[in-house]
Amino acid sequence: MRHMTASPRVRMSPDSRREQLLDLGVRLLATRSIDEISIELLAEEAGISRGLLYHYFGNKQDFHRAVVRRAADELIEVTAPSSDTDPLVQLMLSLGAYVEYVTDNFEGYVSLVRAAASGDEGMREIYEEARAALTDRLFEVAGREQLAALGVTDSAATRLMVRGWSALTEEVVISWVRSPAGVSRDDLLQRLAHGLVALVRDPA
Amino acid sequence: MRHMTASPRVRMSPDSRREQLLDLGVRLLATRSIDEISIELLAEEAGISRGLLYHYFGNKQDFHRAVVRRAADELIEVTAPSSDTDPLVQLMLSLGAYVEYVTDNFEGYVSLVRAAASGDEGMREIYEEARAALTDRLFEVAGREQLAALGVTDSAATRLMVRGWSALTEEVVISWVRSPAGVSRDDLLQRLAHGLVALVRDPA
Known part of the structure; x- marks a missing residue:
């Protein structure tokens, strides 16, 4: 049984201790579904x-939501755009980080997507916030001038298609990690990135 | 309270009666979530x-699955490709029928998507079968020659992107029905249809 590196006997502020426990929860989530992460398991591991x-954490539901929120923050962080000025290169790098995240945290990630889609309002809210953060960022990063150069207007229709592309990417990456069927990682990233550009371009 | 047109006292074969009850279940599902369709409600309405x-129907779960399977068959039927020979026109017509179906059966449709995404294996199976039927049809309808003319190869990568496009379409249409935000139905259909063509085209 692994324990946290810092012994629980060391005096820590309640906030730091809570953060540390959340990190442990997120690590446990990598190879387990959210339903398999219990207060009991976390207590044993910690x-x-x-x-x-x-x-x-109050109760099991609050604990689950806190872990999922932390996992979502982590996903937003690891897929943050690089400082590269070419928006397509930035997009490919972000997508690469996303594929790596889903690969490394497969069980937990799939269970989160399912929890968000099911009846749990709290989970859905966290999921929707994360999706909005991930997609809105695409517009902020590119900027109006670069969008115009790509033939893209920031409109309701464009935002709708970006939202759709986000669902497409989730579906495609989960399917690919489960069964790559000979499709290379590079081919996957190319198709997703160029797919976004094609989807948001204004109709001719 | 509406009753079925044919009185239950008229002698019908058990199969016809079952079919008739399933049709009623599907009609009830249009404006209700699957969880709101109970044996009690169906009994009252019938x-x-x-x-x-x-x-x-055995039990509630079997009843729900039978209703959902019937609803999925109906969706596959109403979106069946027309006899038009232009694949893009066929696609636009199918998409138009899909948008109409989601609009007319909004509550039920959204609840099915959620049920499929949640833990219910039976629901997920029906959903996956329907999605596979809807997407595989795209390849059969177009045929190898027409696909080649569009610059599309039938490969694992292409099938993966079509699967993704299907998730995109579901997300975009549900969002649009919920809040069109000034996007016209025609603009929506154009973007979805041309989006598919762009997504499945082989990378340059």
Whole structure:
């Protein structure tokens, strides 16, 4: 059984301790579905009492939402655009990071997508916020001039297609990680990136 | 309270009666989520006893699956390609029928997508079968020669992108029906149809 590097006996602020426990929750989520992450499992892995965990997280639902929010923040962070000025290169790099994230956290990621799609309003909210952050960023990064150069107007129709592309990317990457069927990672990234450009371009 | 046109007292074969009850279930689903369709509601609307319904459908889960399977078959039927020989025109007509179906059956359709995404394996299976039927048809209809003329090869990568486009279309159409935000139906159909062509084209 692995324990956290910092012993729980070391005095830490409640906030730092909570953050550390959330990080552990996110790591556990990589290879498990959200339903398999219990307060009991976290207590065992962290080597602290269940009572203390309930003190930090209230109940199981609040604990799950906190872990998922942390996982979503992590995804937004690892896929943050680089400083490269070519928007297509930035997009390819972000997509590469996204594919790596889904590969490394497959069980947890698929369970989050399912939890968001199901009846849990709290999960759906976190998921929608993360998706909005990931897609709105595309417009901010590119900027109006670069969009115009690509033949793209920032309109309701364009935003709708970007939202659709985001669903496409999620579906395609999950399917590909599950079964690559001979499609190379580079081919996948090329198709997704060029697909976005084609989808948001104004009709001729 | 509406009742079925044919009185339940008229002698019908068990299969016809079951079909008739399923049709009623699908009609009820248009304006309700799947969880709101109970054996009790169907019994009331059909004017027959709950006992008889349990006789036809076994239990609630089997009843729900039968209704959803029927709804999926209906969707596949109404979006069937026309006899038009231009694949792009066929695609636009199918997409138009899909948009109309989602508009007319909004509550039920959204609840099905959610049920499929959640833990219910039976629902997911029906959903995956319907999606596969809807997308595989695109290749059959177009045929190898027409695909080649469009610059498309039938490959694992192409099938992956079509699967993604299907998720995109679902997301975009549900969002659009919920809030059109000034995007016209024609603009929507144009973007979805041309989007597919762009997504499946082999990279230059």
